[in-house]
Amino acid sequence: MILDDFLIYNTNGLYCKCGDFYLDPQVPVTHAVISHAHADHAVASNNEVYCTEATAAFMQLRYAKNAAKVFNIAAYHQSFVVGGVAVTFISAGHMLGSAQVLMEYQGTKYLYTGDYKIQPDATCEPIEWAKADVLITESTFADPEVLHPDxxxxxxxxxxxxxxxxxxxxxxxxxxxxxxxxxxxxxxxxxxxxxxxxxxxxxxxxxxxxxxxxxxxxxxxxxxxxxxxxxxxxxxxxxxxxxxxxxxxxxxxxxxxQVNKQDTLFISDHADWNDILEAVKQVQPSQIWTLHGDGRHLKNHFNNDIFVKLLS
Incomplete structure (x- = not known):
């Protein structure tokens, strides 16, 4: 059964109450599962961090001794348990070490994408897919009019x-x-x-x-x-x-x-509209929860076919 409050926002960020941890918290917390090392997802001074090896390396480079008190490093597909929730990192294709976070609790699977990219990129691990009951997707460019060029x-x-x-x-x-x-x-x-x-x-x-x-x-x-x-x-x-x-x-x-009208360089490391639809196709969720953007276009697109909830 899908728990509607499996993930909720509070003053610290996106909280999983069933596992007592935060996903990419906005301020330092006791238990943080970090999807990747960009500063808007990986803050310094968390007590205990769960992440990939590359994410830890970048955080340690950027924050030095304040990176975290404890790093728990997990490889892709290596499951571990945080507070009763089974967690598995799956490559997100966004940058080196970036991970989607697959969470399993009481037989239900929730997939938090973090930031992700489908376009090929030789400087990081390619995106992988996992089936889940709930897809928690970033919606930075979740607009049918936004399609990234080659x-x-x-x-x-x-x-x-x-x-x-x-x-x-x-x-x-x-x-x-x-x-x-x-x-x-x-x-x-x-x-x-x-x-x-x-x-x-x-x-x-x-x-x-x-x-x-x-x-x-x-x-x-x-x-x-x-x-x-x-x-x-x-x-x-x-x-x-x-x-x-x-x-x-x-x-x-x-x-x-873009600073020049005559010369633009549109190169994005996020999913565009078609990429998000591809993610839905691959994950095959019963529900879609959106965050980091405007999910209303997805809600309108799927209408009654798939329930879409706007987390933010």
Missing amino acids: PVVEIKKLNDISLNIMLGAYSLGKSQRLINLITEHAPQKTILVHHRIMPINQVYERMGYKPGKYQIYGRKLMKQQGGFVYIVPPFTFDSYARAKDVKRLFASGWKNL
Whole structure:
């Protein structure tokens, strides 16, 4: 039987009362199951964290001694029990170490996707699927009008830009994916990376996921004409809003982060409308619970075929 209150929101975040733990809590808690290491899902200073090896490595890199008091590391498909709930991590395809969280309680399966991506990405584990009674899906881009373009087609746009490029991207996950795409599909470009991205790349390489060909940024290099792509985190990108003799692009699925009308780079690490429908097809849930976005389009789409509940 599906428990309507198996997951509830409170002031700390998304709480599983049957297991007394939080999924990607918004503030430090006693027991946290972390889907992936992006800061909006993985806060510092939790007492006890359950996550994949890569997620722990990134949290330890970012938060050092404040990452967590205790890390419980689990591989994909390695089940463990938290407070009476059986938990299994399944690859989410979002970034290295990202996991969907399959929870089993009293014979019912609840699948929390975290952030997930279906598009191929050589810098992380590909998405996998599991059947569940309830699919708890992110709905960041749950809109029939939002369909992500082919990332290869998008990255090949760089081949037509003669100026040096300042490419804004989130340091963790997106930057490594961009390095790989540029290495493969714009090989004549020389990739430079911001110094804060380098330690993250080192974790990727240590875990067997070399992003591609890159080198640390040098000011003299960017003064040369053409051929360079300098990947920078958002705070650096924003601080050079008036940079001259350089093409500024921001790689994102969000329209408001595209800074040039004539040159856009729509590369998203989230599921679009068709991807969410594919997730429903693969998981075959009796109910869909949505969060991290607007689930009303899904509710209207499935009408009476599948019950859709908006958690947030």
